[in-house]
Amino acid sequence: MKKKLSFLAIVGLIVTMLGSVVGVSAQGPGEGGIIFDYDLSDPTDFNPLISGDVTSSNVWSKMYPNVFGVDSATGAYAPGYKDSLAVSWEFDETGTVLTVKLREDAFWTDGVQITSKDFIWMLEALRSGLLDTQRGGETWETLDDGTPGSGLLVDAVAIDDFTVELTFSRADCNSLNEIFATVVPSHIFEEDFGDDLAAMNDDPLYDPGVYFGSFVAPDFVPGDRVSMIANQDYIDAELGYVSPSEWVTLNIPDQDVAVERFRAGELTYMGIPATYQSEFEDDPNFQTYRFPRRGYVFYAFNHANPDNPQAAYDEEGNYIEQEPHPVLGDKLVRQAIVMSVDMDAIIENNLDGNAVRVGVGTIPSSWDYDPDQLYPFDPVAAAEMLDEAGWVMGDGDYRVCQGCAYAAIDPDYEGTEMALMLNDSTGGTEQSKLMVEFIAQSMRDIGINAEVQELDWGSAFLPELTGQTFDMAILAWSLGLPLDPDSTSIFSREVDVPGSGFNFGSFHNAEIEQLYKDARDPAKTNNCSLEGRLPYYQRANEIIFDELPYMFMYANLSMSAAHSWVEGWDPVVFSTTWNADSWTAIAPVE
Numbered sequence: 001m002k003k004k005l006s007f008l009a010i011v012g013l014i015v016t017m018l019g020s021v022v023g024v025s026a027q028g029p030g031e032g033g034i035i036f037d038y039d040l041s042d043p044t045d046f047n048p049l050i051s052g053d054v055t056s057s058n059v060w061s062k063m064y065p066n067v068f069g070v071d072s073a074t075g076a077y078a079p080g081y082k083d084s085l086a087v088s089w090e091f092d093e094t095g096t097v098l099t100v101k102l103r104e105d106a107f108w109t110d111g112v113q114i115t116s117k118d119f120i121w122m123l124e125a126l127r128s129g130l131l132d133t134q135r136g137g138e139t140w141e142t143l144d145d146g147t148p149g150s151g152l153l154v155d156a157v158a159i160d161d162f163t164v165e166l167t168f169s170r171a172d173c174n175s176l177n178e179i180f181a182t183v184v185p186s187h188i189f190e191e192d193f194g195d196d197l198a199a200m201n202d203d204p205l206y207d208p209g210v211y212f213g214s215f216v217a218p219d220f221v222p223g224d225r226v227s228m229i230a231n232q233d234y235i236d237a238e239l240g241y242v243s244p245s246e247w248v249t250l251n252i253p254d255q256d257v258a259v260e261r262f263r264a265g266e267l268t269y270m271g272i273p274a275t276y277q278s279e280f281e282d283d284p285n286f287q288t289y290r291f292p293r294r295g296y297v298f299y300a301f302n303h304a305n306p307d308n309p310q311a312a313y314d315e316e317g318n319y320i321e322q323e324p325h326p327v328l329g330d331k332l333v334r335q336a337i338v339m340s341v342d343m344d345a346i347i348e349n350n351l352d353g354n355a356v357r358v359g360v361g362t363i364p365s366s367w368d369y370d371p372d373q374l375y376p377f378d379p380v381a382a383a384e385m386l387d388e389a390g391w392v393m394g395d396g397d398y399r400v401c402q403g404c405a406y407a408a409i410d411p412d413y414e415g416t417e418m419a420l421m422l423n424d425s426t427g428g429t430e431q432s433k434l435m436v437e438f439i440a441q442s443m444r445d446i447g448i449n450a451e452v453q454e455l456d457w458g459s460a461f462l463p464e465l466t467g468q469t470f471d472m473a474i475l476a477w478s479l480g481l482p483l484d485p486d487s488t489s490i491f492s493r494e495v496d497v498p499g500s501g502f503n504f505g506s507f508h509n510a511e512i513e514q515l516y517k518d519a520r521d522p523a524k525t526n527n528c529s530l531e532g533r534l535p536y537y538q539r540a541n542e543i544i545f546d547e548l549p550y551m552f553m554y555a556n557l558s559m560s561a562a563h564s565w566v567e568g569w570d571p572v573v574f575s576t577t578w579n580a581d582s583w584t585a586i587a588p589v590e
Contacts, residue, residue, distance in 0.1 A: 029232045032243030032567075033586035036268045038252040038261075042222055045204035048182040049125055050133045058249065059218050059226055060182070063211040065106065067119055067181035072575035074367055075294075075483030076530055077176060082236045082578065083213065085114065085183065095171025095522035102162040108185045108210045109233050116158035121186035123156045123179075130198040135180040141169050151178045173520045173528035174486060185210040214581040215247040225250050230581075238582035243568070247580075262561075268585045269562035269569065269576070274354045277559045288561045289571040292356055292363045295478040298550040299422070299439070301328045302470055304506035309468035311501075312493035312508065319493070322506050326406040326413060327420055327448075328471065332389040334548040336382040338375045341442045345377075347554055350435040355554040360541045361477070361487055363555045365573040367530055368485040368537040373545045383446045391418050391447070399447035419449035423464060423473040425457040436474060468498045468506060472551070481574065485537040488516045491549060507549035515540040563587065 043056040048064060051057055068077050069084025080087045080103070088101045106114040126136035129143035137149035152175040155167040168175045188208040193199050200206065207218065214237065215228035226249045230242035250266075252258040255273050262270045272280050272288070281288050304310070304322040314320055327333055347355045356364055359373040386392075390404035399418040401407055407414045420443070424436045436452050443450035455461040464470045477490070488495075492513050495501040518524050519536035526532030560576040562569040567584040571577075 029241035030230050030243070030245040032245070032582075032584040034246045034248055034268075035244045035580060035583060035585050036248050036250060036266060037270060038250045038258050038267055040251075040253050040255070042251055043218075043220070043226060046218055047200055047204060047206050048180075048184065049122065049135070050131050050200055050204060052133065059228070061213075062215045062228060062247065063213045063218075064182050064184055065114070065212045067100065067102070067183060068176060068179075070482050070574065072572050072578040074530075075365065075481055075574040076367060077482045085119070089176075091171070091522040091527055093523070096168050098166040098168070098176070099159075100164045100166065102164065104162055105235060106212065107233070107235070108188075108212060109216065109231060110185075110188075110210045112185065112187055112210075113161075114183065114185075114212065115161040116164050117161075118183045118186045119164050119181070120156055120158050121190070122181075122183055123153070125189075125197055126180060128197050132201040138178060139180050153179060171520075171522055173522055173525060173533065174484060176528075177482060177484060184208070214242055215244075223251055234581065236581075238579045242581045243584055244580070265563065265587050268566055268583075269560060271576075272559040272561050274352070274556065277354050277557070278352060280559065280561045285564050286561045287564055287566065287569055288559055289576065290354075290557045290559050291571075291573040292365050292555040293558045294363065294480070294483070294574075295476055296358045296361065296363060296555045297355075297474070297476045297553045298361075299553065300465070300470075300473045300475055300505045300550050301325075301334055301507075301548065302468060302472070302505050303329055303508070303549070304468065305329075306469045306471060309498040309506075311498060312496035312503075312506070322508065323409070324406065325471070326404075326410075326416070327418060330389050330405045331547060332385045333391070334551070335375065336385040336389070336446065337443060337448070338548060338551050339378050339382040339385070340446045340448075341439050341551070342377045343553060346435050346438060350431045350438070351554070351556070354557045354559075356557060358552045358555050360544045360552055361490075361550070362485055362541065363479065366479075366483055366485060368534060368541060370538065370541060373541060379442070379446055386418075386446060386448075393447055397444070397447070398449040417449055418447065419451070420471045422450055422452050423461060423470050424452060424454050425461045425474075426454045427457070465504050466499055466501070468504055470504075473504075483574070485540075486516050486519065487540075487544075488513070491544075492516070505549055507547070509543060509547060512540050512543050515543075 039055045039058060041055050043059050044053055045051045045056045046060050048060045051060060065083055065085050067085045069081025071078035071081055079089060085102045085106060086100050087103050089098055091098050102116060108114060127140045127144055129136055129145045129147055136143055139151040140149045140153050141151055142148055152168040152170060152172060153166060154169050157165050159165050185208055188210050211231060214231055214234045216231045217229050219227040228247045230245055232241055234242055252261065258270060259276055261267055280286050302325050305325055308323050310320050310322060312320060343357050347353060357374055359375060362369050386399060390402055391399040392402045394400040401414055401416045422436060422440050440450040440452050465473050490502045491507055492503065493508050496503040496506050515536045519533045522528050560571050565588055568579065568582045570579055
């Protein structure tokens with residue numbers, strides 16, 4: 001049954017906030033103090049089957065296991081990993097049937113063993129179409145009522161208590177990424193909801209009282225906190241038991257307030273906003289860990305003529321050869337622009353050192369990262385490349401076309417000044433505005449008439465971007481987990497569609513598209529192993545580095561910090577709390 005926060009627990013919570021015994025390590029289960037973190041808002045639900053926000057998932061992800069585990073050191077799927085059920089999985093020779101073996105040592109807190117039934121029940125509930133969630137359509141190709149979904153899953157059956165067979169509509173290593181696979185105790189959900197699955201929609205804070213994870217039984221005080229008690233039956237505990245007695249998430253809607261409460265000892269650890277990172281790094285009262293954020297900032301190059309935006313394919317599916325951008329259609333020009341900008345200076349001066357350069361669409365913590373794929377800052381070489389590309393200095397401050405590539409398409413273009421508009425959205429920080437102006441000035445320094453244009457995001461920036469009527473536009477992509485180098489969704493010709501597609505720069509490269517397909521083929525990648533997929537992504541990155549669909553700039557650095565008195569804190573790049581069940585979080589008395 002669900003346990004409420006007891007009077008003694010509340011007293012213990014307050015004592016830990018104010019300070020307790022100095023230097024006491026955990027002596028046994030639940031003797032490691034209370035972990036305090038915060039969120040900016042309240043959770044809206046505790047049920048993963050209908051959940052749709054990160055705040056809520058921070059609660060239920062502690063209570064229920066995933067089928068497929070993510071290695072917190074690599075960001076990739078890993079069989080047999082902590083908090084997961086699958087000990088192995090393998091595609092058949094067609095690449096469409098995946099056999100998943102589940103562990104046999106996992107039990108719900110009421111003693112019922114976790115089996116294939118739990119996994120299948122969850123998938124069937126999603127396929128029913130009765131739940132207010134997008135997860136069903138994102139997992140299944142078709143829902144029970146015939147509604148088409150975007151997922152690849154077409155069938156799921158239990159072979160035995162610990163073996164599940166998943167069938168997909170096509171062979172694709174990434175099919176695993178599309179499955180929602182958080183398992184709930186089906187025997188309790190069946191008892192409480194029966195055939196009326198839609199009743200879950202009306203009970204978002206439903207708690208079955210039966211769990212698997214490290215911290216369970218959420219006690220929710222709206223506007224204040226969510227408290228969860230340690231589950232000493234948690235089989236994946238690092239120490240063989242859960243050291244902290246509770247996990248308390250405070251509702252603190254203001255980041256600056258959260259920082260002050262962290263400094264005061266009211267929070268055990270937190271992600272540090274960029275403007276505070278240097279302060280905490282230099283403070284001996286805190287342990288800090290910096291790591292690349294899962295995403296990168298870039299300036300998109302438009303490779304096609306912005307005066308004539310076209311889709312890559314016509315309505316009959318015939319390929320349309322794009323008219324190149326008069327300036328940016330030449331690879332030498334794109335390379336020269338990248339080499340004209342001192343990105344290290346931007347990181348140091350505009351970002352306070354809280355970023356790391358990237359040269360392709362991957363981050364330093366990704367398994368396909370190559371540290372050699374960075375262009376040097378060399379404005380002299382950049383100027384020489386523009387000369388080679390037929391852009392020579394005219395009588396004024398800027399270059400003009402004298403034999404540039406576009407003059408072969410339109411002879412009247414000869415003598416045209418080299419000019420580009422750099423789009424930025426309004427509302428950015430002063431630092432970001434200075435950075436954009438620095439980039440524009442760097443381009444002017446090598447003879448390009450670069451002008452910054454600030455546009456309202458909704459009314460102007462986004463319409464120009466998706467409409468493909470821009471020259472260059474600054475953006476950022478966020479990368480999810482599991483970390484996957486596939487960039488089909490942004491670099492394939494199928495998504496070059498003015499008004500809607502993510503390939504708004506009209507970057508076309510058939511070899512890259514084939515490499516991404518091969519990298520997702522189980523037969524070509526040793527059953528989708530990282531080692532089997534890596535050569536395809538390495539070759540794709542080589543092409544991207546050379547062709548430059550974007551001016552790749554940097555990945556911001558995140559920082560996690562904990563008080564110096566937190567013992568066992570051991571963050572890794574894709575999870576700063578992977579071993580939180582082993583922490584000792586007892587503050588010293590002042």
